[in-house]
Amino acid sequence: MSATKMKTVDVVVVGSGVVGSIMSMELASAGMSVVCLERGKQFDIDTDFKSPNVYDELKFDRHSDIFQNLARDTITFRNNGSQTALPMREMGAFKPGEMVGGTSAHWGGNARRFLPHDFEMRSRIEERYGASFIPEDCNLQDWGVTWDDIEPYYDQFEEIFGVGGKAGNLEGEIQAGGNPHEGPRSREYPNPPTRRTHEGALFAEAVTSLGYVPFQGPTAAMTADYRNLYRVQMLECSRGGFCSSHVCAQGAKANPLVAVLPALTRQPTFELRSLCNVLRVNVDSTGKRATGVSYIDARGNEVEQPADMVILGAYCFSNTRLLLLSGIGTP
Amino acid sequence: MTLSDNPIGASYLYLLEPKIRFLEAAVEHLIPTDELGPGARDAGVVVYIDRALASTWGVHGRQYRGGPWLEGTPQQGYQSRFTPQEVYRIAIREINEHCRAEFDRPFAQLAGDRQLRLLEQLEKDEITLPSLSSKFFFDMLWRNTEEGYFADPLYGGNRDKVGWKLLGFPGVPSGQYRELVTSHEPYHVEPVSVLDIQTGKVPLDAEGFPKHTVITHHSNGER
Numbered sequence: 001m002s003a004t005k006m007k008t009v010d011v012v013v014v015g016s017g018v019v020g021s022i023m024s025m026e027l028a029s030a031g032m033s034v035v036c037l038e039r040g041k042q043f044d045i046d047t048d049f050k051s052p053n054v055y056d057e058l059k060f061d062r063h064s065d066i067f068q069n070l071a072r073d074t075i076t077f078r079n080n081g082s083q084t085a086l087p088m089r090e091m092g093a094f095k096p097g098e099m100v101g102g103t104s105a106h107w108g109g110n111a112r113r114f115l116p117h118d119f120e121m122r123s124r125i126e127e128r129y130g131a132s133f134i135p136e137d138c139n140l141q142d143w144g145v146t147w148d149d150i151e152p153y154y155d156q157f158e159e160i161f162g163v164g165g166k167a168g169n170l171e172g173e174i175q176a177g178g179n180p181h182e183g184p185r186s187r188e189y190p191n192p193p194t195r196r197t198h199e200g201a202l203f204a205e206a207v208t209s210l211g212y213v214p215f216q217g218p219t220a221a222m223t224a225d226y227r228n229l230y231r232v233q234m235l236e237c238s239r240g241g242f243c244s245s246h247v248c249a250q251g252a253k254a255n256p257l258v259a260v261l262p263a264l265t266r267q268p269t270f271e272l273r274s275l276c277n278v279l280r281v282n283v284d285s286t287g288k289r290a291t292g293v294s295y296i297d298a299r300g301n302e303v304e305q306p307a308d309m310v311i312l313g314a315y316c317f318s319n320t321r322l323l324l325l326s327g328i329g330t331p
Numbered sequence: 332m333t334l335s336d337n338p339i340g341a342s343y344l345y346l347l348e349p350k351i352r353f354l355e356a357a358v359e360h361l362i363p364t365d366e367l368g369p370g371a372r373d374a375g376v377v378v379y380i381d382r383a384l385a386s387t388w389g390v391h392g393r394q395y396r397g398g399p400w401l402e403g404t405p406q407q408g409y410q411s412r413f414t415p416q417e418v419y420r421i422a423i424r425e426i427n428e429h430c431r432a433e434f435d436r437p438f439a440q441l442a443g444d445r446q447l448r449l450l451e452q453l454e455k456d457e458i459t460l461p462s463l464s465s466k467f468f469f470d471m472l473w474r475n476t477e478e479g480y481f482a483d484p485l486y487g488g489n490r491d492k493v494g495w496k497l498l499g500f501p502g503v504p505s506g507q508y509r510e511l512v513t514s515h516e517p518y519h520v521e522p523v524s525v526l527d528i529q530t531g532k533v534p535l536d537a538e539g540f541p542k543h544t545v546i547t548h549h550s551n552g553e554r
Binding site for chain 2: 051052053055057058062063065067069070071074077078079083084086087091092195198201236237238239240241242
């Protein structure tokens, strides 16, 4: 049976997690027609993650259906080249999501930026220790973008996800109360830092006496009621815990479900299709230009979605797998 | 407390005798009843294990079950081709066979110190069972015992929230935590479970959070 061919759109986005949802929002609000394909289910944020069952740790630590159904599809892995890669049969510490909103629906909200040297790890190490310091077979690389390139986007992300924290470096000026080692920020966090717990205060006092500079880690759990860049309202966190692995019952932990999708689904040029599993990126006869994607829809039919632009936002493993299945690049 | 006191009920979905007796004896060694409170048997851990085995997990309904089948490293996790239902069925039978051959009676009928020694041997993989590693079974039993003792009573274990009382874990959060963030006072409350809220045992505030009851008298001292 030949694939159904859909009408060409400007952009097709694979995955509706943190990358897919924000890219969709930015492109749709610029007036482009965007189709977002998500392999997972659509949950109802108003009813599916409510008290008391949202506080079931056994479910959300091990068995929840917000995680990928490994019976259908999984990854294989090994810890070094001498081992045989084997399937991840059971969900462990690594819990890939399978839902509209993606894995970030159940992230812990720990919203740190990379340090400037993280983007230039190879250059910085060679600069400091000499070119011969890094073994020949070590595949360490610079990212190809620097802190200065990425800083405006970090800033934008923090405005979308309502990150709370205290700047330690504002345009090169070290600030009391923040992380003095961070890269220069263009402005303060959109929300205040978390209040220090009693245990945190004891720890801070102890490390200060040893000459360290403690600071409150930045978090995407709202430290105040907040209206974000997309004009979506999120309420202050009640400090109830049950964050990582859980979806927040109060919607106080920013994720695509609460911070992006309410605005995104109002965009007239945006369409979300859940339960659609992308098979490959289609390319033209030169093999150099993507022309869209093919996927299996909820009813099991193969569908072709032509697009002028293809964005892969399905996490590094699925992105790489899709590229290789499409004949793009070599392992 | 008897099984019938448990709001989950006393029915078994998967396990039958003599496996229930085997498991009651085994889990009671893993978390024994002592001066700190009830152990795993009285906490309903075997009911928990029964329900876990009858659940989607028991048949690995959401776990990858295709090949290749290789032993793998400890870091590569579960690589057995047996489902948990199969592991319990095979291992308990084979351990009881081992006990009958060595001591003329099944595990549950042996003296307590003998049972404990056998569990230690299983943990160290010192007993060779025909079909699977004894340590593999022990690790699954220990994991399920921990789950049954500390998971929400919704699942049939942690009866009367004994696991949470032992730890001082308050369970479902109250709406007061934001005000208490900077407090240095220990927080001693009656734990609240999902089951408590589902069965209407705990009053809720306007936002739907349970109202916690502070424990003023510590009958169990500073445990």
